[in-house]
Amino acid sequence: MSVNDMLDKIAMVMSGQTSEHFFTKGTKSAEVNMAPGYDRHGKPSSVTNPASLDGPITIIHIDGRMLEGGGQLVRNVVALSALTGLPITIDNIRGNRQGKTGLKGSHAAAIGFIAGICQGEVVDGHVGSQRMTFYPRKREFYHSHDRSEPNQISPAPQQTKLFNSDVPPIKPEYKIHQHTAGSISLVFQALYPYLVYASSLSSMDTKEPVRVHITGGTNVTFSPSFDYINQVLVPNLRTLGLPKLNVRLHKRGWSTGPKDLGSVTFDVYPLEPLESHWFPILKLHEYRRTEVTWVNITILAPDINIQDREAHGSRHDRRKIKHEKHHTYDSDMYSHWTIREYLEDQCEKSLRKALKGLNNKRPSGDGDESTSEPTIQRHLSEATHHHTHIYILLVAHMSNGLILGTDALFDGYEKRDSRKNRNRDNSDNTIATLDNLVDSCVGRLVEELDGSKRDDGNGNAGYHPVVDVHMRDQLVIFEALGLVNRSVERNESSVGSDVEDQRYWSLHTRTARWVCEQILGQDIWNA
Incomplete structure (x- = not known):
């Protein structure tokens, strides 16, 4: 020793x-x-x-x-x-x-x-x-x-x-x-x-x-x-x-x-x-949400063929869908795709469709609405070496210089009794799991961009926090430390609009x- x-x-x-x-x-x-x-x-x-x-x-x-x-x-x-x-x-x-x-x-x-x-x-x-x-x-x-x-x-x-x-x-x-x-x-x-x-x-x-x-x-x-x-x-x-x-x-x-x-x-x-x-x-x-100029995609996933046994998890995972005979996915069309290639393709397609539906309507900073679609870029695609090492990160860059991020980490294959995963074979089970990761990651980014919490009718709604929900709770300690023995000048006439809408705060915040x-x-x- x-x-x-x-x-x-x-x-x-x-x-x-x-x-x-x-x-x-x-x-x-x-x-x-x-x-x-x-x-x-x-x-x-x-x-x-x-x-x-x-x-x-x-x-x-x-x-x-x-x-x-x-x-x-x-x-x-x-x-x-x-x-x-x-x-x-x-x-x-x-x-x-x-x-x-x-x-x-x-x-x-x-x-x-x-x-x-x-x-x-x-x-x-x-x-x-x-x-x-x-x-x-x-x-x-x-x-x-x-x-x-x-x-x-x-x-x-x-x-x-x-x-x-x-x-x-x-x-x-x-x-x-x-x-x-x-x-x-x-x-x-x-x-x-x-x-x-x-x-x-x-x-x-x-x-x-x-x-x-x-x-x-x-x-x-x-x-x-x-x-x-x-x-x-x-x-x-x-x-x-x-x-x-x-x-x-x-x-x-x-x-x-x-x-x-x-x-x-x-x-x-x-x-x-x-x-x-x-x-x-x-x-x-002093910050407000502004339009998203571009979105970066990061994919970490193995270069394992979707139809390979290794891509379907352990024996326990494969037993879940062993006796299923009816397909809801045409897995043959992806027979030559790796998990990483599938995620790259589906993530970009899903993100583009979601942003088009949202129409990227974020305040442009001068009171006008922006309807331009942000550029989508593949920032990083990295091969991993195990079928459980799968991760997606979407990063939205705003024109004010701040950044929003949402991610999804593999935490197990779809269960047999899940709502979206019935009557599937091995490769379908893998595709369902990958689709779920993509949908959850894209869905959370859309939720961040959409800002669905509106004025409660009493005129008391504040503004949407300028960072994503996870970044917001990590900023709290620095926000407080900056206020120790100090005072911040605020416009007293803007009582509602100058206060964050607490409905966006997570329990961590x-x-x-x-x-x-x-x-x-x-x-x-x-x-």
Whole structure:
């Protein structure tokens, strides 16, 4: 066993888990951080360089079952705790999730990494934990100030400032290694707010980015893919005023099929010098939906012939349609097509038909309606190497410079008793599955472009959020951080039109806003 393997093994044992570990790497040597909150003997540990905070400190208690009650709540709470220096306790972690609750491996990896770079400490931050406490600085400093009762949500502070003194220096390079296909994008989502802020305060006299290498899954269910991060999130953040962020794919990792981990490198540039190193004000209220100028298609799929046995899944999948005799598809016409070729063809046809029906009626920015059809481009078509590794991404570029994205990831073959999949043979079952992926992806993009939620008749309807529903919840934390100790001038005469229509907000967006209120202050949105 090599030295690195031995260190990895120690880190896994100390964390009480065998699926995740993290380590950081400096310019000269690599160092392995033991499980946050524990020393090498498995006992509670302390850290050095405590933060010096003014005034009494209370541990803020958060109920992990609130609203969406999933992993997003945990990630945002820990990120804001590190940024403000306020310790937090989360009870009932992922309490609204069906099946297994508590921390997942990707959550534990992200929390451990943040604790390492801010020299904080985590109590019960292991996989499966239902309750955890995160100390962004030395634990002993907070104990004498904690007067909140257990299992009680402490009142949110009236006003919270971002921590800007005694911030531990940021290293030029970090590595986070997951032993499972835990979502790389969700790990990064948790650490980015602190890392982009702390790097701007760091003692490093350079404008070079902080490099973060993460191993895990790039195409994982219920999480943004690498392609969505690269094509939608990164350019949108830049357009809205956040600093440059580069992402590079080294290898894909999938949550379906054989275990094969991927890896991505993020180059995180620090915040540009502003007053007190504040986050920029996003000013989302100044943006409106404009016409779509072009749509990019990304297809990831295997070059397996549709009629090959391998294309029809496992023996269990094939048994579902073994005795079906009547066809609703003429599969012979696709006998020489691969799965990737079929998706390329059907996705473009379906998208073109849908956009023509919608007529792309989006405001052009000057009050006129645009009826021009956007250009459709095949941005990326990449061969994968397993019949379950199938993914579609549609990216709509608007004339205002912002981007909308919808995607679909393979999650199983059509069931025999499904409404659209009766009386089909093997190849028909494959085609039905592919058609379902295309229809769901195109349908969600059309829904984004259509904006079917109209004025309720009372004149109170606001405007359609300028980004897609998934991007919107990821912007909430940056929107709130830009408002800390600031005020935004608005036109008081435009009460309804200058407010987003909350009917477009997802439960994730509402949860993110609630979390920001608990830590940054109840009046944060009134800044």
